[in-house]
Amino acid sequence: MLYLVDANVLIRAHEDYYPIDRVPQFWEWLINQANEGNIKMPFEIHDEIAIANGPLKDWIVDRAVREALILGEEVNQDVFNRVLEEGYGQNLTDAELEAIGRDPFLAAYCVGQQRAVVTKEVSKPARQRGRRKLPDVCMQFAVPWMNDFQLYRVLDFRIGR
Numbered sequence: 001m002l003y004l005v006d007a008n009v010l011i012r013a014h015e016d017y018y019p020i021d022r023v024p025q026f027w028e029w030l031i032n033q034a035n036e037g038n039i040k041m042p043f044e045i046h047d048e049i050a051i052a053n054g055p056l057k058d059w060i061v062d063r064a065v066r067e068a069l070i071l072g073e074e075v076n077q078d079v080f081n082r083v084l085e086e087g088y089g090q091n092l093t094d095a096e097l098e099a100i101g102r103d104p105f106l107a108a109y110c111v112g113q114q115r116a117v118v119t120k121e122v123s124k125p126a127r128q129r130g131r132r133k134l135p136d137v138c139m140q141f142a143v144p145w146m147n148d149f150q151l152y153r154v155l156d157f158r159i160g161r
Contacts, residue, residue, distance in 0.1 A: 001144075003155075004071065004106055005041050006119035006134065007048040009148045014056040021055060025159050033155055034068035039118075042071045044105040071109065080108040087137035089129040096130025103134045107143055116144035118151045 018026035033039040046069065049060045059065060083104045089096070106117045123135040138145040146154070 002037065002113070002115045003039050003118050003146075003151055004109055004115055005039055005045070005148075005151075006103070006106055006117065006121070007041075007045050008120040009118055009151075010041075010049060010056065010060070012120050013148065019055070020059055023159070026157070027059060029157055031065060031068050038155055039069070039151075040071040041069050042075070042105050042109050044075070044102045046070055048102060073109075075105055075108050079111050080104060083108045083111065083137065083141060087140055088132050092130060099130035100132070103137070106134060107137050107141055110138070110143040111141050116146060118146055118148055120148060122147075 013026065014020055017023075020027055030039065046060065046066070049056060051057075060069070084092070084100075087104065087107060088100055092100070103121075106119070109115065110117055117134065117138050119134050121134045123139070124133045125136055127133055127136070135145050137143075
């Protein structure tokens, strides 16, 4: 199984749990997992972080990190359009598209593949259109999803081995 990581996973990891300058073991583990082909990030999602400022941006734009982490393929446009239209809604407004962000890319890269989405978002089935949550779209398209802590357990992240 390949795990595609949402930007919010890395942002929250750095901001809340594993700051790059304080817990470098986490970031080394992440790159090792990426190099082993277990974790990747579509370039559309990578770019959400690469435009920021600070240590996380500096880390993610590093050449070795980019080469390890970025999924080396382009999204299937037909699948992407299907995810956007069936998962979020037809004729979405600019405001709705802005609210959705780049989440449809994560689901689209996983449809029909042995892949799972890893996100900090939680299911909120009552939300519709631009307010729809990524886990609910994943479930609609039979795409496995999990949160970051489930991923860390699945891939056995540990500090101080």
